[in-house]
Amino acid sequence: MTLGQSVHKHIIEVEGLKTQFGDFVVHENLDLRVREGEILGVVGGSGTGKSVLMRAIIGLKRPSEGVVKVFGEDFYAADHQARLSIEQRWGVLFQGGALFSSMTVAQNVMAPIREHLNLPEELAKDIAALKISMSGLPEEAGAKYPSELSGGMKKRAGLARALALDPEIVFLDEPTAGLDPIGAAKFDDLIVNLKESLGLTVFMVTHDLDTLHATCDRVAVLAEKHVIACGPLDEVRRTDHPWISEYFSGPRGRAALSAKAS
Amino acid sequence: MTDSAATFDIDMKGGVLSLIARGDWRARYLGAIDGKLRDFTDDSIGRDIIIDLSAVEKLDTSGAMVLQRTFHACAERTSASKIVGARDSHAALLEQVEQHLAPCHVEPLHGNAFVMVLRRLGKGVIDAMLAGQAILSFIGEILSTFARSVMQPSRFRWTATVHHMEEAGLNAIPIIGLMSFLIGSVVAFMGAKILQLFNADIFTVELVGISVLREFGVLLSAILIAGRSGSAFTAQIGSMKIREEIDAMKVLGLDPLEVLVLPRVMALVIMLPVIAFLAAMLGMIGGGLVAWLAMDISPALFMVRTQETIIMNHFWAGLIKAPFFAFVIAVVGCYQGMEVEGSAESLGQRTTLSVVQALFLVILIDAFFAMFFLEIDF
Numbered sequence: 001m002t003l004g005q006s007v008h009k010h011i012i013e014v015e016g017l018k019t020q021f022g023d024f025v026v027h028e029n030l031d032l033r034v035r036e037g038e039i040l041g042v043v044g045g046s047g048t049g050k051s052v053l054m055r056a057i058i059g060l061k062r063p064s065e066g067v068v069k070v071f072g073e074d075f076y077a078a079d080h081q082a083r084l085s086i087e088q089r090w091g092v093l094f095q096g097g098a099l100f101s102s103m104t105v106a107q108n109v110m111a112p113i114r115e116h117l118n119l120p121e122e123l124a125k126d127i128a129a130l131k132i133s134m135s136g137l138p139e140e141a142g143a144k145y146p147s148e149l150s151g152g153m154k155k156r157a158g159l160a161r162a163l164a165l166d167p168e169i170v171f172l173d174e175p176t177a178g179l180d181p182i183g184a185a186k187f188d189d190l191i192v193n194l195k196e197s198l199g200l201t202v203f204m205v206t207h208d209l210d211t212l213h214a215t216c217d218r219v220a221v222l223a224e225k226h227v228i229a230c231g232p233l234d235e236v237r238r239t240d241h242p243w244i245s246e247y248f249s250g251p252r253g254r255a256a257l258s259a260k261a262s
Numbered sequence: 263m264t265d266s267a268a269t270f271d272i273d274m275k276g277g278v279l280s281l282i283a284r285g286d287w288r289a290r291y292l293g294a295i296d297g298k299l300r301d302f303t304d305d306s307i308g309r310d311i312i313i314d315l316s317a318v319e320k321l322d323t324s325g326a327m328v329l330q331r332t333f334h335a336c337a338e339r340t341s342a343s344k345i346v347g348a349r350d351s352h353a354a355l356l357e358q359v360e361q362h363l364a365p366c367h368v369e370p371l372h373g374n375a376f377v378m379v380l381r382r383l384g385k386g387v388i389d390a391m392l393a394g395q396a397i398l399s400f401i402g403e404i405l406s407t408f409a410r411s412v413m414q415p416s417r418f419r420w421t422a423t424v425h426h427m428e429e430a431g432l433n434a435i436p437i438i439g440l441m442s443f444l445i446g447s448v449v450a451f452m453g454a455k456i457l458q459l460f461n462a463d464i465f466t467v468e469l470v471g472i473s474v475l476r477e478f479g480v481l482l483s484a485i486l487i488a489g490r491s492g493s494a495f496t497a498q499i500g501s502m503k504i505r506e507e508i509d510a511m512k513v514l515g516l517d518p519l520e521v522l523v524l525p526r527v528m529a530l531v532i533m534l535p536v537i538a539f540l541a542a543m544l545g546m547i548g549g550g551l552v553a554w555l556a557m558d559i560s561p562a563l564f565m566v567r568t569q570e571t572i573i574m575n576h577f578w579a580g581l582i583k584a585p586f587f588a589f590v591i592a593v594v595g596c597y598q599g600m601e602v603e604g605s606a607e608s609l610g611q612r613t614t615l616s617v618v619q620a621l622f623l624v625i626l627i628d629a630f631f632a633m634f635f636l637e638i639d640f
Binding site: 101102104106107110113116117118119120122123125126127128129130131132133134139140141142143144145146147163165166193197198199 | 288289290292293296297300322323324327328331351354355357358359361362363364365366367368369370371603604605606607
């Protein structure tokens with residue numbers, strides 16, 4: 001097992017993380033490693049700090065203790081320039097899409113391209129069109145404003161923006177929440193497809209058991225302020241912990257499993 | 263790194279064009295060659311082309327897209343056209359990108375500029391008409407809601423009203439008082455300068471008294487409240503609208519007019535006269551202080567002179583306008599809040615509009631009152 005792990009390159013390393021809001025401690029002594037090129041699903045009950053963990057990794061919530069290393073570099077100790085270059089190597093899809101409401105979808109996708117790459121306008125437009133199409137949006141969506149899009153389209157547009165700079169890591173916060181089952185399944189396919197063709201590493205916070213089965217290489221379970229289990233789904237499922245057994249053996253867990261089997 | 267930036271060479275062998283790509287074909291390096299590549303594409307339309315990728319070090323989706331775009335630029339490539347020398351990972355990228363080459367629009371389509379101008383003009387006129395109609399119907403709704411509340415006082419939201427009285431009224435008093443005090447002293451200063459020329463210093467008292475009591479006190483209060491509370495009403499109600507809180511209220515059987523609008527309107531209508539009164543008094547004090555310090559008109563003399571020459575009409579003429587101003591400010595603020603749609607930008611536009619319209623209407627009403635008082639000799 002240790003031998004197997006040592007060959008993997010870790011693209012995100014979280015060590016001894018402690019985050020808190022005032023006196024309320026969300027994580028304590030949390031360790032997590034994300035391997036290059038995998039899809040890691042982070043699950044946990046409501047309020048266990050899945051999104052907070054993601055925010056701690058992407059630099060939005062400074063931990064009170066511990067180290068967060070992305071691409072081997074300590075994000076919170078890095079200087080401004082180093083942070084900027086790290087930030088260009090990841091893409092983030094927020095839960096509601098977090099699209100800039102005053103811009104069209106295509107302008108949203110072009111925003112990071114314009115900001116970070118000094119490209120001619122025409123080329124930036126072509127790249128935006130490519131990302132929009134790769135995210136599974138119809139081409140007419142480019143000229144629409146976020147308020148004119150459905151929930152699923154907003155997520156796809158958010159994904160297109162996250163992919164704008166060809167990131168190496170993509171963070172997804174509940175990518176399938178609020179989508180209908182067909183849309184959610186398509187989104188799962190899209191993520192797997194993009195991961196395979198672009199060689200992405202995906203860090204995904206999710207509640208969705210079907211998504212876990214369909215996409216994740218490994219699963220990390222958050223409970224009691226730290227990661228209680230991390231590994232391939234089948235391995236994690238057999239872990240002896242009340243929350244895990246309830247999560248995977250509850251009616252929804254069994255349904256997702258049988259759907260996967262069939 | 264930079265020495266391996268994307269480049270390409272063009273070669274012609276036996277009637278077949280070949281494009282040999284070299285270096286790092288990632289998005290950040292494409293800017294330098296995109297123009298040249300487009301020129302090349304335009305020139306080579308309709309010819310066979312071989313794209314050789316064996317010297318490409320790095321490739322991302324943007325690079326793959328640019329290569330595919332060049333390759334597909336002509337609809338009728340023959341079988342002699344091909345992409346050669348791609349590594350497995352690059353070939354996979356090229357394949358992935360190939361299905362997604364269609365361009366898309368960045369902005370909504372615009373028509374002919376002249377037609378657009380006409381359309382905007384027409385839309386502006388019709389929108390203004392509809393907005394006027396809508397605001398009148400909004401006022402009607404508020405009045406009928408008010409009437410209902412009078413019939414059933416238990417339905418009236420006292421707590422909310424008192425909250426807004428504090429928020430929009432009480433908390434505004436320090437700043438409005440200070441402004442009014444300063445304006446009163448400035449008026450006295452300006453008057454003193456001129457009136458001293460005619461040896462008519464004592465008329466400073468009338469100048470300060472009439473201007474502050476009739477106009478400045480109430481007008482300044484209204485302007486500050488429009489900027490401070492009218493905009494806040496729009497932002498509060500508008501963000502509730504964006505988050506569907508207004509819809510939630512409606513389906514729960516709560517009337518947004520009764521819960522949100524009426525308390526705000528009532529709070530301002532009650533508080534603005536109070537604020538205007540305080541403002542007028544502080545303006546008088548400011549004027550009196552300047553008269554005393556700069557012109558040796560003692561406070562006692564100032565008081566006596568005020569009592570002798572300034573009739574109560576001036577005071578009432580100022581104060582009577584306050585509830586009207588308050589009503590207009592609150593109604594415009596709430597109405598614009600209710601009109602917010604979807605985006606953060608709309609909220610910003612509506613908030614601006616709310617302040618601009620409220621100020622415009624306040625000054626318009628003030629002008630009507632001035633003419634009216636002139637006609638009836640008040």
